[in-house]
Amino acid sequence: xxxxxxxxxxxxxKGEKLTVLTAYDYSIAKxxxxxxxxxxxxxxxxxxxxxxxxxxxSVTMEDMIHHSKAVVRGAKNTMVVVDMPFMSYQVxxxxxxxxxxxxxxxxxxxxxxxxxxxxxxDTIKAIVRAQIPxxxxxxxxxxxxxxxxGFKVQGKTEEAAKKLIExxxxxxxxxxxxxxxxxxxxxxxxxxxxxxxxPTIGIGxxxxxxxxxxxxxxMLDMFSGFKPKFVKTFANIGEQIKEGFEKYVEEVKSGSxxxxxxxxxxxxxxxxxxx
Ligand code: KIV
Numbered sequence: 699x700x701x702x703x704x705x706x707x708x709x710x711x712k713g714e715k716l717t718v719l720t721a722y723d724y725s726i727a728k729x730x731x732x733x734x735x736x737x738x739x740x741x742x743x744x745x746x747x748x749x750x751x752x753x754x755x756s757v758t759m760e761d762m763i764h765h766s767k768a769v770v771r772g773a774k775n776t777m778v779v780v781d782m783p784f785m786s787y788q789v790x791x792x793x794x795x796x797x798x799x800x801x802x803x804x805x806x807x808x809x810x811x812x813x814x815x816x817x818x819x820d821t822i823k824a825i826v827r828a829q830i831p832x833x834x835x836x837x838x839x840x841x842x843x844x845x846x847x848g849f850k851v852q853g854k855t856e857e858a859a860k861k862l863i864e865x866x867x868x869x870x871x872x873x874x875x876x877x878x879x880x881x882x883x884x885x886x887x888x889x890x891x892x893x894x895x896x897p898t899i900g901i902g903x904x905x906x907x908x909x910x911x912x913x914x915x916x917m918l919d920m921f922s923g924f925k926p927k928f929v930k931t932f933a934n935i936g937e938q939i940k941e942g943f944e945k946y947v948e949e950v951k952s953g954s955x956x957x958x959x960x961x962x963x964x965x966x967x968x969x970x971x972x973x
Contacts, residue, residue: 699775700774700775700776700777701736701737701775701776701777702777702808703777703808703809703831703875703876705736705777706736706737706875706876706896706897707875707895707896707897709736709897709908709909710895710896710897710908715908715909715910716736716737716876716897716899716908716909716910717734717735717736717737717909717910718735718736718737718738718739718779718899718909718910718911719735719738719739719911719912719913719914719917720738720739720740720741720743720744720911720912720913720914720915721738721739721740721769721772721773721914722740722741722744722747722748722765722768722769723748723765723768723769723772724768724769724771724772725772726769726772726914727768727769727770727771727772727773727776727778728772728773730772730773730776730914731772731773731774731775731776735776736776736777736909737776737777737778737779738769738773738776738777738778738779739778739779739780739781739811739833739911740762740765740766740769740778740779740780740781740807741781741811741913742754742757742762742781742782742783742784742840742841743781743840743913744757744761744762744765745757745761746921746923747913747915747920747921748765749761753840753843754783754784754840754841754843755784755841755843755844756784757781757783757784758783759783759786759797759800759801761783762780762781762782762783762786762801763800763801763804763805766778766780766801766805766807767804767805767806769805769807770805770806770807777808777809778805778806778807778808778809779807779808779809779810779811779833780801780805780807780809780810780811781810781811781812782794782797782798782801782810782811782812784841787812787818787821787825791820791821791824792824794812794821794824794825795824795825795828795830798810798825798828798830798832799828799830802830808831809830809831809832809833809875810825810830810831810832810833811832811833811834811835811878812825812832812833812834812835813834813835813836813839813840813841813842814834814835814836814839814842815836815861815862815864815865815866815868815869816864816865816868818834818869818872819868819869819871819872822834822869822872822873822874823872823873826872826873826874831875832872832873832874832875833874833875833876833877833878833899834866834869834872834874834876834877834878835877835878835880836852836862836865836866836869836877836878836879836880836882837852837853837862837878837879837880837881837882837887837903838850838851838852838880838881838882838902839880840880849881849926850881851881851882851883851902852880852881852882853882853883853886854883859883859886862882862886862890863886863889863890863893866879866890866893866894866898867893867894869896870894870895870896874896875896875897876896876897876898876899876908876909877894877896877897877898877899878898878899878900878901878911879891879898879899879900879901879903879907880900880901880902880903881901881902881903881928882900882902882903883903883904884903884904884905884906885904885906887900887903887904887906887907888904888906888907889906891906891907891908892906897909899911901928902926902927902928903928912929916929917929917930917931917932917933918931918932918933918934918935918936919931919933919934919935919936919937920935920936920939921936922936
């Protein structure tokens with residue numbers, strides 16, 4: 699049975715941790731679908747891990763829709779949430795609803811995610827009114843990288859911590875079904891998780907959150923760029939891929955690949971006529 703947004707609330711009620719991973723294509727989504735991941739996020743982190751940008755700001759609606767369609771095709775039994783890219787929801791409430799609608803209609807995903815606190819309340823309410831579930835995102839919000847002055851831990855001062863708690867409550871009131879808390883000090887993330895009824899999904903925010911999300915390239919060590927402190931390597935796939943590539947080069951150069959079992963046969967009678 700496909701996970702739904704109501705399962706998120708049930709999990710929080712029962713104290714069961716939610717598991718979310720990012721995916722950006724069909725094959726990985728299918729592997730996740732065959733595992734027991736609760737939900738897949740097509741994050742705009744695709745700009746960095748798939749498209750090679752320095753941040754997420756250049757990601758377009760077309761990029762998100764293109765990748766999300768592939769993910770949804772692979773995730774038959776897993777709820778897919780899609781990030782709304784930078785400038786697809788900040789300009790006006792109306793264009794935010796139109797873009798959220800495009801994502802759902804064109805990809806078949808279940809929900810959208812957008813970044814921001816109190817300033818996003820009207821937008822979130824309008825999208826939810828259009829019957830589209832919304833996941834919020836607080837703390838380190840990568841689309842604000844230029845305002846934040848880099849990818850930094852958020853909520854460390856009393857004022858910033860109080861603002862994060864307020865923002866979380868406002869998002870809850872606006873009707874989000876969950877909130878990603880990114881790079882929020884663990885004790886503060888735990889407090890926020892206790893203060894609101896919607897599940898919090900942490901990334902770099904400790905285990906007091908109601909669930910966790912990671913970028914799959916990070917947890918499989920497939921991204922040779924910067925590795926954040928909060929990332930744990932669950933499998934060293936990056937090394938295995940490189941080893942595979944080197945073996946391939948070696949065998950092609952030495953002539954040992956392709957071997958006979960990798961080739962197709964032609965009838966000798968046909969072959970004779972060619973000489
Ligand atoms: O874009 C993304 O992958 C995200 C997660 C890191 C939460 O927003």
